[in-house]
Amino acid sequence: MRSAKDFFAPLAVGAPTPVREIPARPSRAIHFFDPSNEKMAAKIPAMVGTVDVLLGNLEDAVKADNKVAAREGLVRIAQATDFGPTQLWTRINSLDSPWVLDDLTTLVPAIGEKLDVIMVPKVQGAEDIHYIDRLLAQLEAKAGITKPILIHAILETARGVANVEEICGASPRMQGLSLGPADLAADRKMKTTRVGGGHPGYLVRQDPPRAADGTNDINAARTTYQQDLWHYTIAKMVDACAMHGIYPYYGPFGDIADVVACEDQFRNAFLLGCVGTWSLHPKQIEIANRVFSPSVEDIKHARRVVAAMGDGTGAVMLDGKMEDDASLKQCLVLVALAEQLAAIDPNLKATYDAIELEEGA
Numbered sequence: 001m002r003s004a005k006d007f008f009a010p011l012a013v014g015a016p017t018p019v020r021e022i023p024a025r026p027s028r029a030i031h032f033f034d035p036s037n038e039k040m041a042a043k044i045p046a047m048v049g050t051v052d053v054l055l056g057n058l059e060d061a062v063k064a065d066n067k068v069a070a071r072e073g074l075v076r077i078a079q080a081t082d083f084g085p086t087q088l089w090t091r092i093n094s095l096d097s098p099w100v101l102d103d104l105t106t107l108v109p110a111i112g113e114k115l116d117v118i119m120v121p122k123v124q125g126a127e128d129i130h131y132i133d134r135l136l137a138q139l140e141a142k143a144g145i146t147k148p149i150l151i152h153a154i155l156e157t158a159r160g161v162a163n164v165e166e167i168c169g170a171s172p173r174m175q176g177l178s179l180g181p182a183d184l185a186a187d188r189k190m191k192t193t194r195v196g197g198g199h200p201g202y203l204v205r206q207d208p209p210r211a212a213d214g215t216n217d218i219n220a221a222r223t224t225y226q227q228d229l230w231h232y233t234i235a236k237m238v239d240a241c242a243m244h245g246i247y248p249y250y251g252p253f254g255d256i257a258d259v260v261a262c263e264d265q266f267r268n269a270f271l272l273g274c275v276g277t278w279s280l281h282p283k284q285i286e287i288a289n290r291v292f293s294p295s296v297e298d299i300k301h302a303r304r305v306v307a308a309m310g311d312g313t314g315a316v317m318l319d320g321k322m323e324d325d326a327s328l329k330q331c332l333v334l335v336a337l338a339e340q341l342a343a344i345d346p347n348l349k350a351t352y353d354a355i356e357l358e359e360g361a
């Protein structure tokens with residue numbers, strides 16, 4: 001066991017000092033691209049500034065024959081691109097794969113100063129994070145990297161879900177977690193073949209009406225309500241992240257054509273506490289940016305509550321509803337998020353500023 005006093009000491013001589021707090025950087029969409037796909041890769045420089053995070057994916061969805069080309073492609077893109085306000089992340093191959101060691105030993109020296117976060121797939125427990133933590137420290141020290149690269153774990157095994165709290169607390173580098181619904185479904189032996197989203201078979205049904213003879217008419221038409229297969233895991237992930245001061249994200253929504261259901265899934269995650277999601281196709285970026293930004297109505301209401309609550313204590317009535325210290329805190333979550341997003345998104349800033357003008361008018 002490490003002493004608490006050692007937790008913020010570098011794990012290699014010459015490695016940068018670990019951060020004490022994970023900065024709250026906007027990351028509404030983590031946009032995946034395959035650096036070995038020339039058409040996709042060519043689009044990346046023009047996407048800078050349109051999305052909060054660009055992620056060069058080296059793991060699943062990259063063909064085995066293209067693993068080296070993807071790694072080298074990411075190095076080329078990162079070296080040639082000024083990312084401005086957009087973060088650069090990568091998803092490395094899984095820790096039991098033949099590629100992961102070369103991923104890390106190539107990327108850190110070549111583009112370590114530009115890489116904000118490394119996403120680690122199929123994390124099972126704290127031991128996986130400890131391995132990456134030490135190796136990153138050694139590579140950072142060797143390469144003279146000045147800012148620690150953060151770690152993001154994907155929750156996509158049953159063991160990972162069971163160990164979610166120890167994963168979040170395993171290293172000061174831990175930036176956040178994403179749900180990996182496809183691998184998780186397979187690992188749990190769930191019977192959905194979809195990449196995220198709901199399932200029409202996972203439902204509850206309205207009670208049966210009474211028949212004339214007083215029995216339940218189970219054959220009558222009854223409304224069914226589709227349920228969210230991922231509610232339990234997302235809620236568990238959000239609690240573990242909040243407890244450790246790191247950030248939870250939804251993951252992939254594979255039905256690219258169904259932008260309506262995609263928006264619903266993203267919004268459920270936003271309401272439950274997630275700060276962002278993955279986008280797999282350019283059309284999902286706009287959805288994520290919109291859904292993971294507080295709406296004008298949310299901000300209008302939040303600012304009214306803040307104003308009405310004065311010194312922040314006691315209870316007041318607003319539009320027939322009670323507001324108090326606790327609901328004020330809920331409103332402050334939205335106001336703080338709006339301020340962070342407005343700082344990097346001029347369109348949102350204009351939208352939120354217009355609310356103030358309207359109120360002042």
Ligand SMILES: CC(C)(COP(=O)(O)OP(=O)(O)OC[C@H]1O[C@@H](n2cnc3c(N)ncnc32)[C@H](O)[C@@H]1OP(=O)(O)O)[C@@H](O)C(=O)NCCC(=O)NCCSC(=O)C[C@H](O)C(=O)O
Nearest residue numbers: 032033039040043060061156180181182183252280281282
């Ligand atoms: C899903 C796709 C395979 C679809 O690609 P495609 O058929 O080419 O789509 P379109 O014809 O609609 O594309 C239009 C143009 O846009 C470009 N494009 C497509 N996707 C991207 C992208 N992600 N970034 C940048 N540009 C993109 C196309 O090249 C077209 O260009 P042009 O012809 O010049 O107009 C594809 O979108 C894709 O591969 N997406 C990424 C998939 C991915 O990363 N999957 C892994 C993450 S999900 C996962 O791993 C599961 C998870 O771990 C779990 O366990 O749950």
Ligand SMILES: [Mg+2]
Nearest residue numbers: 060156180183
């Ligand atoms: Mg996966």
